Amino acid sequence: MTHTADAPEVLWRPEPSHVADTKIEAFRQWLRAERGVEVDDYRSLWEFSVDRGPEFWTAVADFLGVRWHDQPGEVLSGEMPNAVWFEGGTLNYAEHALTPGVAGAAKGDDETAVIFHREDGFADHLTYGELRAQVGAARAALLELGVGKGDRVVALAPNCPQTLVAFLAAASIGAIWSSCSPDFGVRAVADRFVQIEPKVLFAVNAYAYNGRQFDIRTTVADLQAKLPSLAATVLVQYVGEGRMDGALDWAELLAKHEGAPLLFEPVEFAHPLWVLYSSGTTGLPKGIVHGHGGITLEHLKALALQTDLGPGDRFFWFSTTGWMMWNFLISGLLVGTTIVLYDGSPGHPDLNALWHLAEQHRVTYFGTSAPFIQSCLKAGIKPAERYDLTALRALGSTGAPLSVEGFRWIVNEVGRKVQICSVSGGT
Template sequence: MVQEGELLWTPRPEFAQRSQLARYQNWLRERRGLDFALDDYAGLWRWSVDQPEQFWETIWDYFDVQATVPFSRVLDRRQMPGVKWFEDSRLNYAEHMLRHEAIAPDAVVFHHRSETRPLAQMRWRDLGAQVRVLATRLRALGVRPGDRVVSYMPNVPETAIAMLATTAIGATWSSAAPEFGVKTVIERFSQIEPKVLFAADGYRFGGKDFARAAEVRRIVDALPSLETVVWLPHLDPQAAPPAWPQLRSWADVMDHAPVSREAFRYEQVAYDHALWVVFSSGTTGLPKAIVHSHVGALLEHLKLLHFHLNLGPESVMFFYSTTGWMMWNLLLAALLTGSAVVLYDGNPAHPSPDFLWQLAADTGTTSFGASPTYVQMMEKAGLVPRERFDLSRLESIVVAGAPSTPETFAWFYRSVKQDLWVTSQSGGTELCSGFVGAAPTLPVHAGEIQTRLLGMDVHAFTDDGREIVDEVGELVVTTPFPSMPIRFWNDDGDKRYRESYFEVFPNVWRHGDFIKINARGGCYIYGRSDSTLNRFGVRIGTAEIYRAVEQVPEVADSLIVCVELPGGNFFMPLFVRLKPGIALDEALGKRINAKLREDCSPRHVPDRIYAVEAIPYTLTGKKMEVPVRKLLLGWPLEKAASRDAMMNPEAIDWYVRFADTSTDYDWRGKSRQQASA
């Protein structure tokens, strides 16, 4: 079995030397007199965080960022929050995303497929033309800079066109996936009072149709600010649209003469103008409406997609995502590099479990992205993609959405390709990017995130604010970065923003993840720090529990929480979903505990093990540790979790019953009073 930290891959010299990162280092040497050896990523990173003004100005210059008004200074101060980046500049994010149209108008920009549409391609010239038509029509419909435009659409080219058109005219974009429940959508969009809604009639998933006209009607009724609904007949293109007074069909809106690149005017917006609003998961409480700026997202995405994902005009990027996850925004950001993008809407395992690998082969994907959950599904199904598909163009793997195990890494090398840059990333919706991730000049070690990303001054802190190495601590960022949220929507005095990230360590961003950074700079993420397992004063990340438990053959999935008991004690139950036909008996329980004791430590052994019907997940594939913990602490379901934010809402019912009826421990005590207060 592969060991954590085991060396799995070293980049070939030619791979490292032709990387986007190496080209930037050559430019630094020639244009700035900064000489960093190709194998000295650590020195390059240290300079990028010690001299943030100098580093981010080189990003602006290296990528030839176009602004109609230049910036007066890169950064106004280094004390967070409330910093200003590239002050006084005026530019447009969408204009930069579509710059490649002028370079290679006939090149493919989108490979797109859904369960209702066969694989097809879109060229840069067609994308640019459609964006300009829609942007012009939105202006004619009265959309002005700063107005909000929202989407309830699947992952299809029309949604990308709508986002680009919205951004091109300086309006503010926000998106929800069509599988989101009505309450979840209303909770999000009602906060920002949109003027226009793009909506689809439904979607198909796993061969089953999901009509959404009734849901859209309820959403529209709950948003009095809406003036226009643009209707896309995705599920049934022949069906007549609803007879709503504010409704316009996609076809009618787009049925206008194309606008040339020369004649079209991109709205040049201020450095602190709202690009989009993305929302926190909403598993507890009202989702945070997180606002990013044009300049912040542009500089961060130029850096990330080029240097840390190594994308360029010859690349084809695929990441399985819905339109309700920030990874969709990041997938489209690949256009900044000239890369083609694969858009897929549907079940990743339909019509066959290895369908996404077929899609990768058909599109010539060079960078393939998915979650660790998907990899576990592949491994348990015994699939070996390299035996069935031509993956000769595949160069890199992007694993994101949850902590990756050494076994996840090893599966790719064993089942996909031996010469493969397997990367794990971790960041968040808050920055629409990553804090830690990949570098094409570094080796890959099992289960290890290669490095801290350039410009991200990431450290592990103890509870009292001391930096630690080779130990698990709080993930913090001690220097500002451009893609920090400029604010939360409707957050007077930035109160909720400050409480979310700056309440624990003044002027230091506390992200809410546990991280370990080893002596060579490799990183390990151990799950959310607010779902931490605290046994006898030792903090335990949930990811290491899952890695051990899910190696037990009878276990299909698991979830663990730690609940504070009155008197300062703790109760740590482990919930396991077993494979069909397996029962949780004393022998199996002992084997699970022995595995945890052997692979981890005695402190990792739970107080009790319970067999459950299902493990609850959010819509973005994260285990719902915190809501389950709150249920056990006595919180009512409506305060602990939102069903509409769950992938499998019925899964939570078992835990509600368990919290109400279990007599194993009286863990609720004072917490019931706190939860109801």
């Protein structure tokens, strides 16, 4: 396509028939019918969201089916930094992730919730029914360990189903979650976790990366010594065998509480859900707190309206638990999407690993980082030539700005019909 200085080259444009079937189009029509709001294109919808914020967010909550326990009163009161959203409203993030019918998603017991692959070939999957049962058991275990609303539960663990279950169990109680990737050193983890005084530490015995196994039990023991607030450490036999003195066994805990009911503690809109951290390049990493209400609403909006994900989709993003894209990926459950978790090196045995995964599981939305795209480009990888990627409709890139060559490589080597979503750049 030819282009001039003032008319940029268009790499992708949606088919009109596709636009008509999107959730964002359904939202526009709903606004007109239910709220009398005329927004006839993306720009006018964006202006509505900015100019009439409280009205927009109420509409998002109503359209996407937020489940309130106590109905909120005033949508927005006060000024920053003391602004209060949805005053008096109570809800729970985990309920939105796990309950059928919430946010318009079916989430039947036999529908696949999680597909998991580890680089050493280990694979697993969980239905929504199995996920609910495991979260119920993990919740009962955390309660037995004395965890209550507002207590902190932390994890030194990879992007695997056990970490997801532990997080959802903590969230269901109203406990506050924080996680680091198991490749972090003791100091990097302590710099983050010491600040929030956790009650329970969830960890793995070892992890696999780039063809090797790394036992991290000494790291876990060193960490225990630096966290005097800990009431318990729970260890997952994740890679190989390897128990630890003074640590409870994850599988035994779940077995003990098998069949426990899955309940959800209603919490205030701003009640903390998890703590993320700044990169720590200028002094200690700074805690970034996200609330149940804010994340439930923002992720429903981002995943349903902006990413157009829902039941039947397969959502993948390459991430570790130390990066906020993990938090975004697991929120795919909010909209009833099957989430695809991968733990390992994206370049092992070579840079085709993740593209092979996309073919295997008919991934519809493939998320990665701009540096990964750059690496594939430099290595001459040709995914569409080697793999069946016909299920893929969108590719997300983040972590750094995507280069012009990166955009072109996606069009040429992944597919002309694939929407390129360069969603942000850098921390």
